[in-house]
Amino acid sequence: MSPLHVERIEVKSLDQIKAMRVAGLVVAEGLAAMGDAVRPGITTGEIDQIGRDVLAAHGATSNFLGYGTEWGLPPYPGVACISVNEVVVHGIPGSRVLQPGDIVSIDYGAIVNGWHGDAARTFAVGEIDSDSQLLSDVTRESMWAGISTIGTGRRIGDVSHAVEESIDSHGRDFGIIRDYTGHGIGTAMHQAPDIPNYGKAHRGPKIGPGMCLCxxxxxxxxxxDTAVLDDEWTVVTVDSSRAAHWENTTAVLPNGLWVLTEPDGGRAQLEAHGASYAGLD
Structure with missing residues (x-):
């Protein structure tokens, strides 16, 4: 869900970022609960219901449910985008039954006291083939490569370039989706700046404290290459190849980063990638 953004970048105070952490932890809990439920025989609609239950338990609301009308799209009917195999993003939860060997990407968000969190994970349905596992691993690693490049004084293009470089470093051709991007987040789920997953370093808006980026x-x-199905939401690969999707919401603090949608604030991965952890947990 990444429309073109032209508005100014929203800069948050430390207290506002702390409020976003509350929403981020709801997202982390929901993704963990939905991921734990992934197994052969479950439907994508049943997984979505688990996400609804987590939101209700925390008094949170969904930033996905009903989304899209402002862009002339049908209101999105789920609290999670659940995308199986060749579905890249925006898979609508329903009666589809997960099969052994599938991979499923779950994109999920929450609003708490007006502040948004947003993240995505790719899960295996039972045992999966080595190519599918590699695909998910490469995608996850590229997310962390991009996040770890975020820093005061750097530019959005540095993040995009790090994602692309990480994917390309594995010695085989992967398709990097260009039609959908990362984004800023805060009082709305999608804000400036857009964050492509490819591009040249040293270009784009400067990054500074108070920015929150997905x-x-x-x-x-x-x-x-992708196509959108007749439901106006489901995005699939034109060649029917499998896709993976990973996402985190990250806040820029004066002395480092705080990954708001990771239970540990991103400490382990940030330190492993040589980035500064500045979480306040």
Whole structure:
């Protein structure tokens, strides 16, 4: 869900970022609960209901449910986008039954006291083939490469370039989705700046404290060409190749980063990638 943004970048205070952390933890809990439920035989609609239950338990609301009318789209009917195999993003939850060997990407968000959180994970349905596992691993690693590049004085193009470089470093051709991007987040789910998953370094808006960014690579085992189905939401690969999707919401603090949608604030991965952790948990 990444429309073109032209508005100014929203800069948050430390207290506002703390409020976003509350929403981010709801997102983390919901994704963990939905991921734990992923198994052969469950429907995508049943997974979505688990996400609804987590929101209700925390008095949170969904930033996905009903989304799209302002862009002339049908209101999105779920609290999570649940995308199986060749579905890249925006898969509508319903009666589809997960099969052994599938991969499923779950994109999920929450609003708490007006502040948004947004993240995505790709899960295996039972045992999956080595190419599918590699695809998910490469996509996840590229997300962390991009997040770890975020820093005061750097530019959005540095993040985009780091994502692309990470994907390309594995010695085989993956499709990097170009039609959908990461984004800013705060009082709305999608804000400036857009964060492509490819591009040249040293370009784009400067990054500074108070910015909150969603880095979300979408990668395929084939080409990067996509099509939207008749429901006006479901995005699939044209060549039917499988796709993976990983995303986190990250806040820029004066002395480092705080990954708001990770239970540990991103400490382990940030430190592993040589980035500064500045979480306040």
């Amino acid at each position: 880095v979300e690579p979408m990668v395929t085992l084939g080409m990067d």
